Amino acid sequence: MKLKDLKRIEFWIASVLLLIVALVLVFDTNKRSDNGEHYEFIVSKITYSYFFNFFLPRLFNISTIYLCFLCLNFWLIPSIINKKNELLSYFLIIMLMVVAGIVFGVSRTHSHTYELREYNTLTQGYNRFFFDAFTKAFLLVLALSAYTCLKQLIIYIVDSMEGESAMQKQLKMDLALGLGFWFAGVLFWIGTGSSYQLTVLWTLVMLAAIGLVIYSLYYLLPELYSKQKKFSTFFWTVFLVSIILTLPLSVLAVFFFQRNIDAAFILLAFHMPTQMLISVPLSWFLYKKRLESRAEITTLRTELGKSDANLHFLKSQINPHFLFNALNTLYGTALQEQAERTGEGIQKLGDMMRFMLHENLQDTIPLIREVDYLNNYIALQKLRTSPSADIKIETLIEAEFRGLHIAPMLLIPFVENAFKHGISLQRPSYIKISLQIQENVLYFDVCNSINPKNEQDPEADRSGVGLANVKQRMSLLYKDRHDLIIRENVHEYFVHLTLTL
Template sequence: MRKFIEPFLHILFWALVFYISYSNFGIKIRIVKTEEGFSYFKEYNRVFLAVTLLHIFFKALLFYGAIYWVIPAWMKSKNKTRSTISLTLWFVSTLIAPLSLNYFILNSFFEHPIQKGLALIGYSLFFHFVCLFIAFGYRSTKDWFKNEKLKNEIIQEKLNTEINFLKAQINPHFIFNTLNNLYAEARKHEDKTVADGIAKLSHMMRYMIYDSNVEKVTLAKEIQYLNSYIELQKFRFSEEDPIDLKINLDIKNPSVRIAPIIFIPFVENAFKHGIQIEHKSYIHLSLTATDHMLVFNISNRKFNTETIERNSGVGLTNVKRRLALLYPDKHQLEVEDDGDNYHVKLTLQF
């Protein structure tokens, strides 16, 4: 039922505009003197019915063009001068067009159209400004409600994530104490490889449990987490295995802040479905970041096709939803799959 309220209000608004406009210009009240006094008669002018309909059409064109095209472009534009000119041109064109058409209509059917034309011009200009003002208010209110809804969804999503994590969580202090003990034992036996692996696993768990439990983290922390994950994955294969692993990082400002754990689902999928020790495999990862934009690319061979099709759909859906909540209108996710190779490109705007 609620979804019909907004269209109903739109129809009611334009019906009211039509009534006010036609009452002012299309209905003439005549007073006739009779034996009993005075009688009042309403005369409905069909010509002004056409004039009023044109008036409504172009006002609606101004209104809906403004709220769905001109005003959003004006709000997002960095060059306010150009967008203000576009808004002004849209305003003027939707004003002049009906006035010109109405002038020809009035000139064709009235002997003295100037008096009625001047009144119509003044009314049309006034109501054009009113429509533009209402359009700004309508668009701002609609965006505010949309942003509030997104904020509530993000909060709910975060709460659900925390609850699910708590359900699956073993006492983290026990885990960290155990890892520290294993790390000490590995150092005691001078097993540097195992010690480094335990240290990286400890860092990853600490990041996931504590450091990532915030709205945003520095890009440097996120990269450190990715590096720890990749280094642990390297334990699965040796240098002799036919695996081509390339990591390319070009970070201009490592202190820029982003949403945590945003890249790891793509990296996990690449290692899970793109590596087979006995086959020639590759994973190419690149991350480029400036103060205003970040571009993440990862490509891999595609093995376990049935497993990917069965499992990656849900994961990709969750990633898309999270990006839509965290970076609305500020991200672009491209996925290419040719059957043998898999490529993901994620672009974020800060």
């Protein structure tokens, strides 16, 4: 996804959320569902107005959050990252924080006026209100800035993957996903109004988990796997590493919890279960899955290499230039000797070879070229069987195809099979071939007599290979667009193919 498209999606999501919240506030005017805040005003004997004490403060707050998101995400933070007007951007961020703090503070003085009675003086109350408001504004700007920076980091990681090894790309993706998951949790705790200590615990535990997973996937597990170690070795190694990490994490937790030693025990209660029950199984599962994927890819590459080698070997057995030159020489000799039938056969054979060496490599070809190949093959077979009066070959093939295309060599196996098993030079036999087009549907019929197999023919037992191949190709290329009917009795073999082109 391009950055421009992502920004467009972000803008519309934020705008729709703002509109939904605004509409909820508007439609809620008659219900006066203000979470019971008006009762606090009544108890404090302060005049209450739903519009001024609830609706407007909420509307100003959500509008301020929306505008902060737009300014930071689309303008100020990108300007700092791209090093454009950095000083101005920093100044505007500070001003944005101040304005947001003022809006939050003024809104609270209207929505929570009754709380002012809890303070000794109004000045003390207002100071507390605005201190909390500026703290909220600071955290809001910090969270939105962190979101924008993390988004830019992930985009940078993805864009910088070109030209890198697969392991480097995977490492960056794993790191980006881990940081994204951690930051989503931070936004969740801030959005639900949880204490900052909970956010700190989440950060310490999750960053430790991300580090352990990365360490396991890219160093520990490959090392243990090369030594054929079992899961138990991996488990106890991570357990030991987690114990070692407990010391620096506990020091950080005590520091953020205002030097409360209980924070170390709280951290331990979350840290060890998370690493043992989540990080260890997740690392093991991901590594095993990736090993299976790599093994499968290696197998596929090996098979593909074998297929390519076989294909190149087969191609190397035939020199097209030599064959065409030889056919041209034979064709010229036949004309000089006035052997017209021989010359005609050589010419058709050359056309067939040119088709097989060139057009047969394409995904689809014009239907007229497939039919030309078919006609050349039939003509050559007629030359071979013409001395026998007991062999009848009837063809009804249309000549107009209106630019239709077909996969190459799709029809010829049925005709080859008919000539292979339907013609006998010792007994009466026949072949009937029909090809018609209605709109974009092809109707192809091949009917032939059945003769006993010639035991001297080395190809006698290989007749099913071509038909099996063409059936497989049709199931892949024309799935749900073809209907193949094959019937056989003692004296006759019949094929009917309906194909939507």
